[in-house]
Amino acid sequence: MRLSAILVVSTPQKLPQCSQELEALPGIEVYYSYPESGRIIAIQETQSVRAQEENLRQIQSLPSVLGAQLICYYHDADLDASTAGIERNLDS
Amino acid sequence: MSPRSTRREFIKASLAAAAASTVGLPVPAGALPVFQEEGWSWDKGVCRFCGVGCGIRIATKDGRVKAVQGDPDNPVNRGLLCVKGYANAEILYGEDRLTRPLLRMKDGKFDKQGDFFPVSWEQAFDEMERQFRRVYGELGPTGVGIMGSGQYTVQEGYAAVKLLKAGWRSNNIDPNARHCMASAVAAFMQVFGIDEPSGNYDDIELTDTMVLWGANMAEMHPMLWARITDKRLATPDYRIINLTTFGNRCSDLADVEILFKPNTDLAIWNYIAREIVKTGAVDRDFVDKFCVFATGPYDIGFGMRPTDDFAGAAERDTQSREREVVLTREEAIAQGKDPGASHRVPQDNTNSAGKHWLLSYEQFEKALEPYTLDFVAELSKGDSEEPIDAYQEKLKQLADVYADRARKVVSFWTMGFNQHTRGTWVNEQAYMVHLLTGKQAKPGSGAFSLTGQPSACGTAPSSTSSAGVSPSGPIGSVSVNLTRLVGVEIADRAAAAIEIAFDAGAATELVGPLPADADFEAQAVLCLFIGERESGGWAVALQSIRIVDGQMEIRARETAPRGLATGGATYPADCVLIDRSALPVGQLPVTSTDTTSDEFIVDGVIDVPAPSGAP
Numbered sequence: 001m002r003l004s005a006i007l008v009v010s011t012p013q014k015l016p017q018c019s020q021e022l023e024a025l026p027g028i029e030v031y032y033s034y035p036e037s038g039r040i041i042a043i044q045e046t047q048s049v050r051a052q053e054e055n056l057r058q059i060q061s062l063p064s065v066l067g068a069q070l071i072c073y074y075h076d077a078d079l080d081a082s083t084a085g086i087e088r089n090l091d092s
Numbered sequence: 093m094s095p096r097s098t099r100r101e102f103i104k105a106s107l108a109a110a111a112a113s114t115v116g117l118p119v120p121a122g123a124l125p126v127f128q129e130e131g132w133s134w135d136k137g138v139c140r141f142c143g144v145g146c147g148i149r150i151a152t153k154d155g156r157v158k159a160v161q162g163d164p165d166n167p168v169n170r171g172l173l174c175v176k177g178y179a180n181a182e183i184l185y186g187e188d189r190l191t192r193p194l195l196r197m198k199d200g201k202f203d204k205q206g207d208f209f210p211v212s213w214e215q216a217f218d219e220m221e222r223q224f225r226r227v228y229g230e231l232g233p234t235g236v237g238i239m240g241s242g243q244y245t246v247q248e249g250y251a252a253v254k255l256l257k258a259g260w261r262s263n264n265i266d267p268n269a270r271h272c273m274a275s276a277v278a279a280f281m282q283v284f285g286i287d288e289p290s291g292n293y294d295d296i297e298l299t300d301t302m303v304l305w306g307a308n309m310a311e312m313h314p315m316l317w318a319r320i321t322d323k324r325l326a327t328p329d330y331r332i333i334n335l336t337t338f339g340n341r342c343s344d345l346a347d348v349e350i351l352f353k354p355n356t357d358l359a360i361w362n363y364i365a366r367e368i369v370k371t372g373a374v375d376r377d378f379v380d381k382f383c384v385f386a387t388g389p390y391d392i393g394f395g396m397r398p399t400d401d402f403a404g405a406a407e408r409d410t411q412s413r414e415r416e417v418v419l420t421r422e423e424a425i426a427q428g429k430d431p432g433a434s435h436r437v438p439q440d441n442t443n444s445a446g447k448h449w450l451l452s453y454e455q456f457e458k459a460l461e462p463y464t465l466d467f468v469a470e471l472s473k474g475d476s477e478e479p480i481d482a483y484q485e486k487l488k489q490l491a492d493v494y495a496d497r498a499r500k501v502v503s504f505w506t507m508g509f510n511q512h513t514r515g516t517w518v519n520e521q522a523y524m525v526h527l528l529t530g531k532q533a534k535p536g537s538g539a540f541s542l543t544g545q546p547s548a549c550g551t552a553p554s555s556t557s558s559a560g561v562s563p564s565g566p567i568g569s570v571s572v573n574l575t576r577l578v579g580v581e582i583a584d585r586a587a588a589a590i591e592i593a594f595d596a597g598a599a600t601e602l603v604g605p606l607p608a609d610a611d612f613e614a615q616a617v618l619c620l621f622i623g624e625r626e627s628g629g630w631a632v633a634l635q636s637i638r639i640v641d642g643q644m645e646i647r648a649r650e651t652a653p654r655g656l657a658t659g660g661a662t663y664p665a666d667c668v669l670i671d672r673s674a675l676p677v678g679q680l681p682v683t684s685t686d687t688t689s690d691e692f693i694v695d696g697v698i699d700v701p702a703p704s705g706a707p
Contacts, residue, residue: 004107009325041117069318070162070172070173071162072107074107
């Protein structure tokens with residue numbers, strides 16, 4: 001499990017639209033909205049690195065979004081199991 | 093709710109709260125802004141994936157990365173990270189990551205034609221040592237070298253220099269600054285005399301006009317773009333002009349998007365300069381006080397070989413112009429020549445592209461004359477669908493922001509300029525416009541060359557990881573009271589002189605008199621050594637000394653550190669002893685011109701003592 005906190009920058013006018021567009025994306029949860037500054041803190045949950053990056057790109061390309069940046073990032077211990085296969089390949 | 097999902101919700105809540113507080117957004121009461129689990133250990137570092145230099149915090153537990161966070165205390169990114177910052181953790185565990193050395197082998201032995209096989213670290217180092225000893229034995233210090241990286245930390249660059257210069261006694265090291273930013277460096281040297289980007293990231297908040305010259309910062313320097321976005325949204329009068337050869341994400345926020353044809357940015361700069369001159373927007377006080385006008389040859393070729401024997405298919409068109417260029421109609425107009433005639437220009441200055449000479453203001457103004465709005469708009473318009481009137485209007489707005497005395501302007505660029513066919517020129521043009529309007533080296537104003545990697549310049553000047561560059565920049569002369577050196581051995585005098593010079597800070601002139609018993613050669617060596625500090629000194633092989641117009645010119649080749657500055661007295665084998673009888677007695681100034689090659693000449697004054705027995 002990969003969790004990341006993302007700062008999404010929109011405008012005060014487009015904030016409601018932005019919230020809706022974000023919630024429509026898989027694995028995205030809007031945690032805090034700041035109507036005055038047009039900002040949102042969202043949490044993204046994905047299983048793979050690729051999905052994580054792809055989702056961030058999707059957020060960045062939403063019509064209501066001016067920019068999106070990762071702030072914090074968390075790996076669950078499950079990650080170790082998912083990378084063990086890679087190490088096995090190298091050993092062979 | 094299962095305990096597992098409870099923990100997940102808890103982590104999500106603390107992530108969200110930590111994120112909000114990191115970027116200065118209020119956190120609802122009761123939320124825990126603590127991003128920490130038992131056994132996590134946090135360390136600081138710098139992200140290496142672009143030129144911004146963001147601070148990151150990384151949590152590890154049991155030797156594995158558990159969490160990544162932008163460093164809220166870092167003045168560059170202020171707690172934010174982009175997708176590249178993310179990757180600092182993931183890259184360690186990626187499928188493509190090498191976790192052990194691979195060696196090309198055939199039949200169990202190293203072979204350059206063999207395939208890669210995993211080997212132990214011990215085996216890898218043994219093979220590297222064997223190959224190094226072989227090459228070093230055959231060719232000596234000039235046979236080995238290091239290609240440094242812009243992702244070196246400053247400390248890593250320093251270690252590389254120490255290994256190469258002090259350990260291997262070679263001078264063959266060049267950093268990223270010479271690989272990807274060579275044109276930017278040449279322009280820094282030509283315009284300012286020192287290889288350092290000017291400007292400060294704080295200008296993003298201090299300025300009211302941001303002009304991007306081909307820099308797609310939204311994707312390439314995301315954290316700086318985040319700061320620009322913040323400022324733009326909070327400041328109604330803040331303007332962003334995005335000059336680019338294709339529509340990119342910066343245009344989403346930009347007030348004006350100018351799509352131009354590749355390479356025509358040089359003409360656009362000249363148009364801006366022309367407008368500034370024509371509208372009386374030149375900051376005469378600033379220009380008179382700090383600037384001179386200069387130009388150089390345009391028949392400089394393209395830095396390629398004279399034949400196409402080595403040219404790849406893609407570079408043949410440029411290579412064919414290496415010796416002679418047939419001017420296009422636009423080039424003829426720009427050079428004040430008849431556009432109807434054919435002009436073949438032999439490239440006579442391929443080996444002297446840095447040559448330059450002074451111009452009068454009137455000559456400068458005259459040279460800009462062909463760059464009218466009509467000419468430049470027609471030449472540079474990049475979108476065939478765009479009406480010419482609309483494009484001209486945008487160029488006018490662009491010139492206006494530079495000319496407007498009430499506006500501050502920051503111009504950002506990256507490799508769009510630097511890896512340009514005329515990269516040095518276009519860098520110089522940016523400085524030209526900023527200096528003309530006095531919008532340089534002031535809070536909120538400046539022409540700012542963004543780097544592509546975080547230590548592109550950090551490792552070059554700071555840790556001297558370039559051939560022929562000293563830690564304190566180009567070798568100059570320093571002020572040393574040489575009378576303090578009486579009674580000291582020659583080599584120790586050299587060392588002492590260097591220490592004294594640097595203890596005193598960067599002084600500007602070597603002053604005498606030398607102690608009466610000073611050996612003349614020691615004086616020359618002193619001059620050549622001044623400027624060195626960190627690496628323990630360079631050994632210098634004197635090649636020639638001659639007197640030109642009453643000045644002494646010393647030519648020397650940097651060879652390798654031989655311990656002269658650290659107290660030893662070994663001279664390089666090819667050191668030329670000076671015939672003192674050929675020199676006039678008295679104080680002799682030493683001239684300095686060239687520090688860009690490994691041959692250099694140093695400023696200073698040398699006392700030539702009267703031969704013993706003379707009155």
